[in-house]
Amino acid sequence: MIKLENNPKLGYYTVGTEKFFSKPMALTKATNTGQFPEWDFNNETFGSQDWTVAPDLNIRELYRIRAQQLREKYDYIRLEFSGGGDSTTALYSFVNNGIHIDEVVFRYPKTGEKDVSDDPFNCKPENTLSEARYAAYPVLNWLTTVSPRTKITTHDYSENMLNQTYDESWVMRTKDYFQPGHAFKHSATGYVGHKKLADTGQRICILYGVDKPKVCIKDKKWYAYFIDIMANHSMGDFGDYTNMTNEYFFWTPDLPELFIKQCHMVRDWFMLPQNKHMQFVCRWPNYSYTHRTTYEHLIKPLIYPDYNQETFQTSKPTNSFYNEMDYWFYTNFCETVQYQRWQAGLTHLVNTIDNKYFNKEMGKAVGFVGFLSPFYYLGEADFESSGINNFFKF
Secondary structure, eight states: OOOBOOOGGGOEEEETTEEESOHHHHHHHHHHHOOOOEEESSHHHHHTSOTTSOOSSOHHHHHHHHHHHHHHHOSEEEEEEOSSHHHHHHHHHHHTTTOOOOEEEEEOOGGGOTTOOOOTTOOSGGGGGGHIIIIIHHHHHHHHHHOTTSEEEEEOTHHHHHHSOOOGGGGGGOSSOOSTTHHHHTOTTOSHHHHHHHTTTOOEEEEEOOOOOEEEEETTEEEEEOBHHHHTOSOOBOTTOOSEEEEESSSOTTOHHHHHHHHHHHHHHHHSGGGGGGGGGGBSSOOOHHHHHHHHHHHHHHHOTTSOTTSOOOOOOSOSSSOGGGHHHHHHSTTSHHHHHHHHHHHHHHHHSOGGGEEEETTEEEEEOOOBOOOEEEEEOOTGGGTHHHHTOO
16 A cells, blocks of 8 residues: 655645545545545645745855754755756755755666767757756766765666556556656655665655745736645655655745745846846746746746756656656657556546546646645736736737
8 A cells, every 4th residue: 555645844635624645646535526625735834924025034044044954853864856956956055054965866767768869959858868967967976076975876766667566556656747757766765775774763854956936927916826736746655664754945834934035036036127028927827838937947047046057957848647758768668568557557547537637738638737825925016017018919
């Protein structure tokens, strides 16, 4: 039986009076009862903050505080590292402030890397594996010099995918990401060294750099919000281990000032006269993949001041069922039993859960719909003077 971490700080769903830490299980229950789920992402904590006032502390100082907060709480901290802005900034928050981080783990499907292009000019999400060479490894090489006590682990998670026996129930191990690799990539004890560490009984933090702030203009006002798809990134398949906890570096109720500060930095930038013409990427609702990608590229230099913005990065994938990041699997293992089991898992979800809970492309389910937190008011948008109304007049 799959046992997931019951960690309310990562968000949870309620269907009637029943609480779920698994989105598939919540949607299955909702389908069977006809009750619509509600998602709670620390609503009480975030709802009690004054979002209209930006914290006085510098963003680097807030990052330092967060790193120290985690260091004091856990015996062992393991960072899930990709080389992107989120996880790299989390890493810098420890190392640049002299705060020890025990381990940095980079997940890479070595067994399935056949025909990887390593093309630094190909930014399509199908080329995600090239981020290893151009984004992750340079930082890991730097880390060996500046923090020699930090353990660096490269985990070939494709071995777990291709060697384990499993059936379509694998989909219950993850929350929102159902491409072939996710349930194996971030398994808490999928790497043998991590299982041995868990057996020691130490208090272990599995740290993710989730995520950039979600800020939008809605009804001529600035708001911040959270979305469950991003909050569901971690894996909580801990089994009987009770000494491991997933933590998000940025999206945390333990230091709400950090997220609020980021939101105001983003809002302030878009409110500058020279930047108001870009406010259209913040409009709500925003269904444009291009606008969301542009928004992230614009805000990264603001909130991640120490991250090298010239670092190679591919575009974000477009869905969670057929996520382009696992192009290596679709290409090299399409004739395997593992491919059949992956498809069986997707079929299980589609056959079990009400059609209304799926996003679709060309009539085909490609992932779950997202659930939102309350919108937290940041301030007025100065909407009329921004020229945004005229921008969309043809």
